Amino acid sequence: MNYLWEQWLTNLDQVRFVLQALDIALVLLLSYVVLVIIGEKRTLWMVRGLIFLMLAAALSKFLGLALLGFVLDKLVIGSAVAMAFMLQGEFRRLLELLGQGRVWELLSPSREAMPQPDNVIDEIVDAVKELSQNRTGALLILEIDKLIDERDFTVPGVRINAEVSKELIQTIFQTSTLLHDGAMLVRGSRVAAAGVILPISERVASRQLGTRHRAAMGITERVEHCICVVVSEETGSISLAEGGILDRPLTSSRLRSILRSKFSKSVDREAVAPQLRSLGRRLGSLGVNYVLRLFRLPSSSPREKK
Template sequence: MLFADLPLMKYLANIVDILLVWYVIYKLIMIVRGTKAVQLLKGIFVILLVRFISEIFQLQTIFRITDQVIYWGFLAIIIIFQPEIRRALEQLGRGKIFSRSSSREEEDQEGMLEAIFKAVDYMAKRRIGALISVERDTGMDDYVETGIELNSRVSAELLINIFIPNTPLHDGAVILQRNRVAAAACYLPLSESPFISKELGTRHRAAVGISEVTDSITVVVSEETGAVSLTKNGELHRDLSKDNFREMLTKELVTQITEKSVSPSRWNWRRKKNG
């Protein structure tokens, strides 16, 4: 029977069937992304490629070896990844298997926020100057290239160590991309706005400057007063309290805001020297 002769409902059912299969494949890829299962998939792909090439060029020995590896490989996968398979089945039973990718992204984002909160609180109490810029939609690769590439997992300890005075990386900005420390000692453009108080130093002008050309969120810790400020969309919010800083940064960076989130309270605009 020709495809065009199929009834309309059968035609639609085939389309839905294909879309569902692709959706499941996509979700499975999102689940294994960033886990050790990715390396396993790469290894399987290499074995299949070698088997395909050996079949074309009639390499009988290699073909038989790879054929046996594939034959027994599935049993090995079940044994090696037994904990991961069990965990996936448990999530399937709870109906959470397809929400894992988004929840993982949200967990990573919240982990990054906690690292920033802890590091900023530590540095503010000890008046350690800091400049941390978090990339959002607008790419910041041009500014990353001006610094020292790190590509490290975000942690409070790493951020604190970077900004310890008289260390090689403390002078400049840290740029965070996709929940990772992309680079340190980066140069950011200075704002030329005449509305910035002259009592503010280079860090604050750089924070405002980068917020004028990107949609990034930038945090500044003053080394003179320990005051914490935040910039976004060319605006400088100065001398934020600990609670207000957490509230603002969470509102701007967390992917999904729960119903329990409190709307931002008024921001503290005290004129206080914090260059």
């Protein structure tokens, strides 16, 4: 009887250990999904900081540090709310996929926009320079790393899907055309759409800034992975909007150097999904083998030939 009781307690301890390991694995899986959705090294530091706060809060509770645990819990909640504001697009994609039942798509990174070659940047800068000299208003949206969800636009505009050229850009923004009032969406080396209507920024701006400048600020506030090039119709000055902030006035050479630095394959925006998938497969294999050894079952890993 004592032997059966001890055996039952041993099995119960093993089940509790497996449940604790499953709890940790689910938290790691959730963190993995968040990292894959974000996919940018610059933002990953915020996620790592949040995970560190969560681990510190759990450790403080385990050690019985009630006051420190209380403070860290509040910091975790505040950090999560702040990240929800900063990563609105990513969290919206997470909730949409969960609501539609497309859970497995969370483990695959979103499609990436192709970086602009130097000749495309030259065509854009030459067109902007000509438009600036002629004081022709223009607004161009350039995607960085990832595609923009068209639901972030007020009106998606007219699809064009043509190669980027100086002549095409200048023609679209002539005042005699029907599409000159909207923005042009440049996706990789192609003009994806024109006549795009953008949300207007609610920030208090200078009276010298017109609708184009406020629209550039508005879309870059909402979408992190894009920049906007603006040509003023009144003064002909060139501006660049990023993160809701305008950099103005710019010369054509300065604009060229900024665009080349933005669209070069730098380390600052390297994708992390392939490395995370490889790490996830290795951790999953180790976890399965450990559970099999725990219950004294044959391992699923291939045996080495002697």
